[in-house]
Amino acid sequence: MISIPSVAGESPQNSASFPVLLHRTVGPQQSNRSGELRLAEITTLFWDIGGVILTNGWDRSSRKEAAAAFHLDWEEFQDRHDLSFPAFDSGQITLNEYLDRTLFYRSRSFTREEFVAFMFAQSKEYPETRAILDKVSRSGNYFVGAINNEPFELNEYRIEAFDLRRNFLVFFSSCYVRSRKPEETIYRIALEVTQRPAEKCLFIDDRPLNLESPRRLGMNTIQHQNADQLRSELGKFGVEV
Incomplete structure (x- = not known):
């Protein structure tokens, strides 16, 4: 059962024009x-x-940067990403499974830990x-x-x-x-x-x-x-x- 507190007293603790804002x-x-x-x-x-x-956590721009930084075949990486990401995004496969599908199905010159660190570093406030x-x-x-x-x-x-x-x-x-x-x-x-x-x-x-x-x-x-x-x-x- 999920309990949600009431609002009262609770403290939980970029310019193009678009037609409908x-x-x-x-x-x-x-x-x-x-x-x-x-x-x-x-x-x-x-x-x-x-x-x-x-x-964004892992968008196309970030993946492009990753492909350049890790010398990936962009088309191959992107194709595998497109097939794997819906399941990854909806919690049906883990990060390790996503990486197995998109990158580590063969040997690489970089480690899994290095790539994950790159992924996480893309997030900014x-x-x-x-x-x-x-x-x-x-x-x-x-x-x-x-x-x-x-x-x-x-x-x-x-x-x-x-x-x-x-x-x-x-x-x-x-x-x-x-x-x-x-x-x-x-x-x-x-x-x-x-x-x-x-x-x-x-x-x-x-x-x-x-x-x-x-x-x-x-x-x-x-x-x-x-x-x-x-x-x-x-x-x-x-x-x-």
């Missing part, structure tokens, strides 16, 4: 004393991690966005959770290395829930486990496709571009930063 759900609305319609108050914020708080997250989570006014795609070992490393537990009460990561964005399942699990009304939830992600399923479920969304834009759009939802 902010989406407010139509549906559950309330009236104020003047009779004007207003949206339900946001009580819950779900954040993506890679591309928002941190750099976006300090301006992290400062926004810190302020939101420290306020104690919101339930703050993560919904992210990440393989198990990379996810565990990033949570520990960047002290993500100080911000997030719960991690709905693809490697834990065995479902990946943009599929609806991962968002539905987040709503069902936390028992939060969708119309009071706000999800932040940098990829437009990842915002479509949560909107269908009734969640509010923001497409993240940069810290200033995020701060502005959070304000439109009444989230003070």
